[in-house]
Amino acid sequence: MAHVDAIESANLDARSGTPLMPLSEIALTGIYEISKILNAPNRLQTTLASVLNVLSSFLQMRHGVISLLADDDVPDITVGVGWNEGADERYRARLPQKAIGQIVATAVPLVVEDVAKHSLFATDAAALGAVGSDRVSFIGVPIRIGVKVIGTLTIDRVWDGRSVFRLDSDVRFLTMIANLIGQTVQLYRVVSRDRDRLMAESHRLQKELSELKPVRERKKVLIKGIIGDSPALRSLLDKIIIVAKSNSTVLLRGESGTGKELIAKAIHELSPRAKGPFVKINCAALPESVLESELFGHEKGAFTGAINSRKGRFELADKGTIFLDEIGEISPAFQAKLLRVLQEQEFERVGGNHTLKVDVRVVTATNRNLEEAVARNEFRADLYYRISVVPILMPPLRDRRSDIAPLAAEFLKRFNEENGRTLSLDASALEVLMGCGFPGNVRELENCVQRTATLAQGGSIVMDDFACRKNECLSAMLWKGPSEFPPARLRPAVPLPVLPRTASGSAEGYGPSPIQPAVDSIPATVEATSYGQVPDRERFIAAMEKSGWVQAKAARILGLTPRQIGYALKKHGIEVKHL
Structure with a gap:
């Protein structure tokens, strides 16, 4: 982008020389563009250098430098326009140390029309380019976190003889930018100090989970809604018992339909917060503006239709647990807002200025690969560290096949109760279910049972009642790909293995109650795209x-x-x- 003098010249009336667009509007555009950069998930140095690049498009300036002071374990940072790795010293050499020292000490902006005539620049004028007839002016403003100065934003330019009013307006503009930078730096520094603690806590819990050994005498935990006794499910529940005791943030990862919401509720019910509220929200189901109001609440008159004040989900979850499903789908701009809440446990309602403090345990879930999203700058790395203190992988249904039969029986029981029927599962029906890949996991199994039960005409569900036996399985059509959509080419999603039978003719291992499926003859995993016998x-x-x-x-x-x-x-x- 061109410098602002070029922008201004294009913005002047050809006859009168008066601005066509007020400089205030130009400044507002600059603040808008810079705010977008500060919300982007990049390294701090990269973000600050991008801010200076934008500033060079809105201000008449030759050089711009942002210098941050060291803070605990966070080293000092100095970046300029065109910054790249290892260039800090080059930009640091341009800083007039006495002038910077005064700005930091007084927390007051410094404006100098001619650096060659100012005592603070006696040894630095040449470094700023004030040689010969060139007259260089300097503007420096403090970057603050609260009342503490943590750095400076400085620019220099060849003085063009314009009014002091122009310098004053530039100082106000730079001060607003410095305030935005201060908020961003505060967030980065808090996260930086907190990251080591989070990683240490995550390492401790992961070590404890990895050393977890099954104990035969251990009392099995029964959790409402979680059905099955497969090794994969038992291992998951054993981990949950350990994780639930802490207040650490949990990230549930796994395919769609694996029961992440049930596990999130189980973590809450097994935790010391069990008597508190369990609040859930699907982050992908709402647009960003609505999601902000839902999570943080809003004040009366905050927007059209806000006729009353309303508490957000975080307020409602105080002293309890909040479950943020589909966390990977929120926008980068909203990620920055959410990060502060997770980090500080404080926020303001939409349209309000009163800071609210809450005590909430956060459980999140996603089926996205967040590591890839971070690498593509689609998900903030600092937010990733915050939510992934204890990641838990949800096993897909194909890895817990011994749970298929009891799950199917439970779903059929619910169907019978809701519809006043007395259907049962024939052994041949269980063979079909045990042979399916179920790419949609438990949710797909439930849909399959309900759909088949609805259309079943006899007193029990048999093999031929299933859609896959009639080349009508929608799941097979979906997972085979678009080229397989014509109905004539529909086939079962996976081969249906033939289970050994007992002398009575029933499938071996399938007694009337309890149902114990025989899985030895079934491969551990079945590809959803595998077809044929x-x-x-x-x-x-x-x-x-x-x-x-x-x-x-x-x-x-x-x-x-x-x-x-x-x-x-x-x-x-x-x-x-x-x-």
Whole structure:
């Protein structure tokens, strides 16, 4: 962008020389652009250098420097226009030390029309370019956090003979920018000091979780809504028991439909805050303006329709737990607002100026890869550290297959109670469910049971009642891809394994109650995009011989995946030949 003298010349009336646009509007535009930069998730040095780059477009200036004083474990920082890594010393050499010292000591802006004639610049005028006939002016304003000066924002320019009023207006503009910088630096420094403590706490809890050993005599924890007894689920619940005892922020990670909300509530109910409120909100379900009001509340008249004051979710969750679902979907601008609340546990309602303090335990959830989002500058690194003190990975349903049968039975029980029916699950129906990949996890299983129960005509649900047995499974259509959308090409999402049967003809391991599924004959994981049945032994060996015993080639010949090939090798007890 061009310097402001170029902007001003374009902004002047050709005849009268009067401004077409008030300088106040230009300043407002500059503040708006700089505020966007300060809200962006970048390194502090990069952010400050970008601020100076924008300033050079709105002010007549040759050089601009932001210098921050050291603070505890945070070193001093000096950046200028065009800053890059390792360039601090170059910009530090341009600083007039006596002038900077006066600004820091007095907390008052310094304006000098001609540095060559000012005692504070006796040894620094040449460094600022005041040589020969060039007349250099200087403006420096303090950067403050509260009443404490933590740095300076300085610019210098070749004096063009304009009025002192112009210098005064520039000082006011720079002071507003310095105030914004001070707020940003405060946030960075608080996070920097807090990060080591968070990482140490996270390391301690992760170590405790990794050393957790199953104890047979341990009393099993029963949590309302959480059904199953698979090793993956038991391991998850054991971790939750430990994590719930602390006040650490928890990040629940996992695929959609794995029950993150139930686990968040379990953490609350097992914690010392169990008697307090449990408040939840889906961050992706609301636009940013509405989300801010929902979380922080608003004052009467804050916006159109705000006829009364209203408490936000954080206020309502005081002394309890707040669950922020889909945390990865909030905008970078709102991330900065949320960071302060998580860090300081204080905020202001929308339209208010009174700071509210709360005591809230925060549990968040996402199905996004936040590390990749941080790398792409889509998610603030400081917020990531704040919410990821204790990350917990939710196991997908395919990793807890022994829970499918009891979950299905529970969902069918609920359906019967709501609809006045007495349906039961036939053993063949359980075979179908055990063979499905369920990319939508528990939520998809519940939908599948309800949909099948609704259309079932007999007294029990049997294999042929399922949509996948009629080439009508919407999940198979979705996860196979757009090219597979025509109904004629619909197939089950995964091969349906045939379970061994007992002498009575029922599926082995499926008694009337309790339901205990047999999973030994089912692969640990089933790819949602795998289709077709595993061939018989003779056909399989023929394909392996034809491919020279290369499993990948055999998979292509048979139209299977390499995972299915490996499973079939074990199933048929075939020893791989090395040619």
